Amino acid sequence: MAKKTSTLNSPAPAPGPSLHSVNSGGKRAGAKAADVYSPSASQVNAGYGPHFDVLEIGHPDYVALINADTAFWVLSPRAEALDYLLGGELPKSYLEKEAKLAADLETVRFKLLTSAVYFNPTERCNLDCGYCYLPREARRGGHDMDPSRLMEALAKLKEFFVSTLPEGARPQLVFHGSEPLLAKDAVFRGIEKYGDYFRFGVQTNTVLLDQEAIGFLKEHGCGIGISIDGPTAEIADRTRRTWGGSGVFAQTVKALEQLIGYPGLNIITTVTKENVRSLPELVEFFHAKGVTNALLNPVRGTQLGGRNLMADQGDLAHYFFKALDRTYELFAETGRKLVIGNFANLLLGLVAPGARRLMCDISPCGGGRCFFAVGAGGEVAPCSEFLGLPEFHGGNLFESSVKDLVATPAFTQVTTRMVEQLEPCKRCAVRHFCGAPCPAEVYAINGKLGAPAPMCDFYAAQARYAFRVIADGRLDALLWDGWKDGLEEIVVM
Numbered sequence: 408m409a410k411k412t413s414t415l416n417s418p419a420p421a422p423g424p425s426l427h428s429v430n431s432g433g434k435r436a437g438a439k440a441a442d443v444y445s446p447s448a449s450q451v452n453a454g455y456g457p458h459f460d461v462l463e464i465g466h467p468d469y470v471a472l473i474n475a476d477t478a479f480w481v482l483s484p485r486a487e488a489l490d491y492l493l494g495g496e497l498p499k500s501y502l503e504k505e506a507k508l509a510a511d512l513e514t515v516r517f518k519l520l521t522s523a524v525y526f527n528p529t530e531r532c533n534l535d536c537g538y539c540y541l542p543r544e545a546r547r548g549g550h551d552m553d554p555s556r557l558m559e560a561l562a563k564l565k566e567f568f569v570s571t572l573p574e575g576a577r578p579q580l581v582f583h584g585s586e587p588l589l590a591k592d593a594v595f596r597g598i599e600k601y602g603d604y605f606r607f608g609v610q611t612n613t614v615l616l617d618q619e620a621i622g623f624l625k626e627h628g629c630g631i632g633i634s635i636d637g638p639t640a641e642i643a644d645r646t647r648r649t650w651g652g653s654g655v656f657a658q659t660v661k662a663l664e665q666l667i668g669y670p671g672l673n674i675i676t677t678v679t680k681e682n683v684r685s686l687p688e689l690v691e692f693f694h695a696k697g698v699t700n701a702l703l704n705p706v707r708g709t710q711l712g713g714r715n716l717m718a719d720q721g722d723l724a725h726y727f728f729k730a731l732d733r734t735y736e737l738f739a740e741t742g743r744k745l746v747i748g749n750f751a752n753l754l755l756g757l758v759a760p761g762a763r764r765l766m767c768d769i770s771p772c773g774g775g776r777c778f779f780a781v782g783a784g785g786e787v788a789p790c791s792e793f794l795g796l797p798e799f800h801g802g803n804l805f806e807s808s809v810k811d812l813v814a815t816p817a818f819t820q821v822t823t824r825m826v827e828q829l830e831p832c833k834r835c836a837v838r839h840f841c842g843a844p845c846p847a848e849v850y851a852i853n854g855k856l857g858a859p860a861p862m863c864d865f866y867a868a869q870a871r872y873a874f875r876v877i878a879d880g881r882l883d884a885l886l887w888d889g890w891k892d893g894l895e896e897i898v899v900m
């Protein structure tokens with residue numbers, strides 16, 4: 408059965424502290440025995456029972472008090488933090504939400520059904536982007552999936568989802584990189600045949616996205632994802648180039664202009680050391696073009712190319728937050744929002760933990776759990792990031808059932824990786840707002856899954872920035888319109 412989850416965390420500073428109770432760890436005068444042995448009913452930070460971390464968020468007036476296990480938090484005036492921590496209001500407020508928050512977190516971490524696939528219909532790509540997560544040799548000279556095999560694969564995937572998802576559910580299938588439009592005929596035939604069942608999307612570099620292709624994809628209601636890495640050709644073309652070395656910025660902007668207003672449009676910027684400083688100008692550029700949603704994803708270091716392009720974490724935090732500040736100013740100036748989806752997802756994780764839309768900032772992450780990836784040879788991996796790491800291939804779609812593939816050790820070592828098992832994440836106050844991503848990147852850099860995020864400093868800084876956004880009353884401006892109404896509709900499958 409589909410379940411609904413809609414818990415709101417504490418989006419506003421907590422009410423004033425109670426000054427009539429103390430939290431000494433010992434028996435209070437007049438306290439009943441139950442108070443003493445059930446600290447969560449009356450006390451926190453009593454040595455056992457609920458514990459709150461004090462998080463310095465870098466705000467002049469507030470600090471955050473966090474119960475990291477349940478992802479409960481309140482913002483407390485700095486000067487009153489100790490009164491909150493030792494007073495009676497905090498346990499009361501915590502207790503009201505504890506069970507629901509814990510249950511929502513449990514659901515989003517462990518109980519979601521697999522409902523999406525990233526599908527590579529070809530190994531080939533007509534671009535040679537510096538950070539691609541797929542090996543270069545495969546992109547240059549690899550194979551396409553045979554068109555009849557592609558149909559067979561879609562039939563097999565449908566069979567899997569029909570047997571696992573509630574009736575009426577429509578799983579998502581995104582044709583993904585390398586460049587799916589190099590196998591356009593087979594891909595479009597698949598969309599025609601299975602368009603009533605799957606919610607299709609195509610992530611393309613736009614080189615082959617002509618009028619006809621745009622018309623077809625719009626007619627079939629497909630999502631269209633495009634990548635733009637900078638506000639000018641000079642910046643964007645540093646990372647996104649043809650094999651001959653020419654940039655594709657002009658062409659991508661042309662495609663963008665044709666797609667503005669299309670509800671299925673999704674823009675991704677991969678943030679690297681080459682474009683990090685231009686993020687504030689990039690959001691201005693997007694806003695001027697009429698873009699309403701974009702992802703600014705820090706590059707993953709899963710492959711060497713990406714690793715060499717990772718931005719310095721201090722630079723990343725500085726310019727990423729500046730870009731977010733700029734979206735807020737642009738909204739104030741024009742009344743038009745540009746939502747940065749990956750940050751909005753973190754805000755959702757704070758105010759409504761069960762309502763996340765993306766699955767990199769929770770642990771276990773969504774790889775192999777909420778979705779998986781299929782390579783052009785039929786190889787199946789927990790996420791596209793793992794396709795270039797053969798040791799994480801569960802097997803082949805054409806040889807095994809999907810149910811068996813997702814239960815292989817290649818998958819379960821990813822789907823059971825949890826922040827509670829990692830040093831220092833298990834003590835981190837923001838562990839359930841970060842998730843220690845990305846396991847593929849962690850593995851590629853450390854040779855094991857059991858290590859914190861290579862971008863740990865950035866993720867910790869991002870969580871602190873998110874609390875500042877809330878303390879300053881900017882939450883609504885940085886989230887999608889109607890995000891609260893949307894909570895009622897969030898369906899966990």
Ligand code: SF4
Nearest residue numbers: 832835838841860863
């Ligand atoms: S990677 Fe860093 S910020 Fe994320 S949970 Fe671990 S310690 Fe916390």
Ligand code: SF4
Nearest residue numbers: 767772774790844845
């Ligand atoms: S954290 Fe990495 S492996 Fe997990 S879903 Fe995100 S990109 Fe994929």
